[in-house]
Amino acid sequence: MNGAQGIIFDMDGLMIDSERIINRAVVRAGREMGLSGIEEVSLRTIGTSSLRTREIYSSVYGDFDFDRLMDLKHRYIDEIIGDRGFPPKEGIREMLEYVTEKGYITAVGSSTREWAVKEFLGKIDVLKYFDIFVCGDMGLRSKPFPDIFLACAEKMDVSPGECFVLEDSPNGIRAAYAAGMKPVMIPDMIAPDEDIIPMLYALKGSLTEAMELF
Structure with missing residues (x-):
């Protein structure tokens, strides 16, 4: 590594x-x-x-x-x-520009199929920040299993313990924790419960707030 x-x-x-x-x-x-x-x-x-x-x-x-x-x-x-795609979450472009400028290696680890990941991220103009994609149609066990995140770490040539994972869902946090990574939760529809909170490296209210970690 x-x-x-x-x-x-x-x-x-x-x-x-x-x-x-x-x-x-x-x-x-x-x-x-x-x-x-x-x-x-x-x-x-x-x-x-x-x-x-x-x-x-x-x-x-x-x-x-x-x-x-x-x-x-x-x-x-x-x-x-329609053809617009899903809107970007506030702060995502600023976050990606900031962490890539600081030298972090970035990857997408999603349970969604690869074609959809690239289509939707292309529509919000952030594909250029990623070279590594591990997606839900690549034959790996889905979250909450850690397989997708471990495959990301291998492709990035980074040890799991040196990987932050930004997630909004409990299933994603469980996967990151099981992978031995640093789970950062930015809740969207589901707030962390008493089972999830002990797994968290950090809990932030937005991507903008999460930038202070890096």
Whole structure:
């Protein structure tokens, strides 16, 4: 390892303001399909891959038309964002410019599929800050397992203990903690509970506040 420090960025809810829009679309689709309790089940899928999301929904609703739920979700998301993509979270461009200028190695570690990660980050003009992407369709176990973050560290040639992970979701924090990294939570839709708080290296209210760590 080269002794450098790395920062791994989640995407949804951390770099782009997507989680609320996605959740709103899923809840609308689920209600249309008559899925009771969809509001709570949707929150459980935040920070996980599409495969894990399918497993969570199937565990609750059994043999139901998951593909229709996803099709409706994507239709309603498109109605909201159109071709614009999801809006950037406040401070993300300033954060990325700051940490790259200071010499940190940066990576994206997301449970979302690679094509979507690059499309949405391209729309907010931050792709140029990243050379390393480890995503949910690369054959690794999804968060809360640490696989995605450990793969990021390997690609960055940085030891896990020298990696900060910026995350908004409990699933992401669990993954970072399990990887032996420094989990920094910037909550979006879900606040940390008594199980998550002991795992945190830091808890910040925004990306702008998190910059003081670096």
